[in-house]
Amino acid sequence: MNWILIFVTLQVLHFLGTWRLYQKAGRKSWETALPIYSLWVMLKITGRPRWWIVLFFIPIICVVLYGVLWVDFIRCFGKRSSKDTFLVIITLGFYIYYINYLPRTKFTGVEERKETALSSLLFAVVFASFVHTYLIQPFTIPTPSMERTLLVGDFMFVSKFHYGLRIPLTPIGFPFTHNTIPIIGIRSYIDRIRLPYKRLPALTPIRPGDIVVFNFPTDSTQNAPDRKDHYIKRCIALPGDTLEIISGELQVNGQPEALPKNAEKQYSYIVQTKEIRLNEDFLKNYLGIKDIKLIEGDESGDRGALYEIMLTDEYAKILSELDNVTSIEKHLFSKEFTEPGIFPENSTWNRDFYGPLYVPKKGDIIKLSENNISQYRDIITRYEGHTLKESEGEFFIDNRSMQEYVIEQNYYFMMGDNRHNSLDSRYWGFVPQDHIVGKPIFTWLSIDWDRDHPLNIFKWKLRQERIITLTNENSRIKTSYLPYVLTSLGIYFVYSFIKERRKKKKNTSSD
Template sequence: MNLIYTFLKKTKKNIILFLMSAGLYIFYVNFFKKIQLLKIENIKKKEDNIGILFAIVFSFVTHTYIVQPFVIPTSSMERTLLVGDFILVSKIHYGLRMPMSPICIPFFTHNNIIGNIKSYISIFQWPYFRFPPIQSVQRNDIIVFNYPKDSNHKIIDRKDHYIKRCVGLPGDLISIKKGILFVNHKKEKSFLEKQQAYFIKTINIPLNIEYLKNKMDIEDIECIEEKNDEYFYQIMLNEKKATQIKNLFDNIVFIKKYILPIHFKEHSIFMNYSDWNRDFFGPLHIPKKGELVKLNSKNIHVYNEIFTYEKVNKFDMTSKKYYKVKNNYYFMMGDNRHNSSDSRYWGFVPEDHIVGKPIFIWMSIDWDRKNPLNIFNWKFRWDRIMKTINNQHSYLSLFFLFSFSYLIYFLFKNEKS
């Protein structure tokens, strides 16, 4: 009888049923309670499923419309951004660009699933639309954008992602002399992170490459020649690292910047123009929205690119003397100036290709660049984790505080339940 009172209310009906069934009513009670428990479990499962669905929808909305994670795969932005930096990119700073390919696989892929199998359907495409920006693109901003010359993907927001520094704004005049950038005839402001190639010669003893990699965090080291106890190297360095190496090794004969000669032509340079190369480039005018450009034999090679972006028939333009530019364009360069595929080689970035502004490094892993999937060689760069892109503010302590608080809450919650 006590068992009946435990599971059911103390009513005359339950007592009579128990007595009339000679106690067999207890089996019914047991069966009934199991059904009730199953119902509770089903309700709990439905609540869990709703929670999971909500989390997926929330993640998708955040990823698509607010902030998107990226990882730095190459050294073109060293030493500002390192290979293995995981960054968050704001999509609203420069104005949210609405998705153009509505039918796609979200989260895990950008443009390809495996090999050349695309992760989206290109038949359906929304027109370009961007909301008003929180701030306009400023000179020297670091920007994530879609690579304009990606011929494998025609839809803009499915082109490969690049990250560079915007050194030229619409209407600017860009030129490079002896590896030094000039914008509107003014020399660029120097910054510590900028890298370029250096030649180093040592005598009798080669450079201690292991020391340079492990202790000084220098990765791009190439031994060019070795003869008669003389060793020649090309290394990507900033000025601070170059000075440290010079003072550290007594056997260094010289260390100097590797600047290409003025008349040396790089065939891969933008539009394969004249005698330009990475260190002697321009002058080149950056097109600006609304400006009226006079077309001639000197600039038609530049505006052929613009005609392509703005979907203008090139043959119709041959008879015209002027052209009104429809969009703004930007000139991008990597901070690792001699190891960067940027606007010097493939031209301008149209404004509709801009994705967003990097704001945060949430994780940084130093991995073996030849075998990045070997997790046993991973090393966390604690001095870069939870830092803003300019390294002025660190939130690592807040991260640990939040994690500790969540752990205490979780343990306390389990203990109560």
């Protein structure tokens, strides 16, 4: 019903702002009142291809095209200055009202269009917006929660169609922004106008061990699921699975987790040395060990030092063989320790002893109780849009007394490969199906900067071995395709140069 009201309101606004202009362009005023047809007529008045009408119903893309059409429309009535263009854009089209009721306004015809830098830019914006919204979107790895598999400073392309393209839920928004406009900091989309959740068929289902980009479920700053902050983690449990962590080791359905070969899990290790200093430059630059924290020790080096270091089991073994290391032990919480902020809120679990926990799937009938309501509260209210009230052990969903609840969509459990330094499902719960964004497929750039000097622009270097590499789940060795790309570009530029030289030589001979 809300959509019908919005649609009718927009059509009435269109009629009130354009009916006289349609008349002056030789059309009938009633044509402005007809949905879709009025847009088709406007395209005809402005001389734009009528097939463009399809593009106006593509979320996000339509925002750019409406701006183009507004500018084209007012130019048909002699308003062709930069000031007019600015006013019609900044007023979101309402400048047309002023032109519509201006007595001296005349129809001057379609402006002769030439290929300009602006028209080329508009085409590029429309094309790039389509690719960014519906096919592939660039992402940056900002935190170490997936190290060592993914590194801080990796720039990746993420496929939106592998797990099924999610149609944008908020169709009206500023292109190339996510939830806020940079610098200004204001919201970049209209939250009140939303489309129902729809997802196109997937090329492949989410599999155990897949690295997945998704919207952070408990993001409190954004309401629309598709505008919540992006997170990237590994899916370790599917809908219907039961997971448990025992002494830091994950089991799914009673079996040890099966990870692809490219996964490199890290844990917190306590390292005791004879002297104050490990060779931190060697650890950071040659072994890629970034998170090194001195717990005890002094600069004199008279006493041994105690470090907390994030390591894979493989690198922990390497460090244990150093002469300077006297002991190394994985830092695990005890089973009796209740970690603050763990999910669900009434559990006595921690990061190393967790579960067993069942991951709900669509169609599950859950019998609600005081013991499990904290596990399903967000599902019922935040993700599936119902109201929930609790009174003396009785549950009221949408003001109806209910002791059972039917799960409406699939859920997933995500964890970071940096198991002791990752904010993941152990702390905020399940990831709903409608929050899934896509699958990382390609690393096009990787920058290693000094984390001790995050504001120093000179403290960085390129990780050449990670530039232009495909996500390879069958090997830890990343194959860089950079030489092939550079060779192809070189061949293209040489060919273009020779072709241009021949063309000029031919024109000179003809003269």
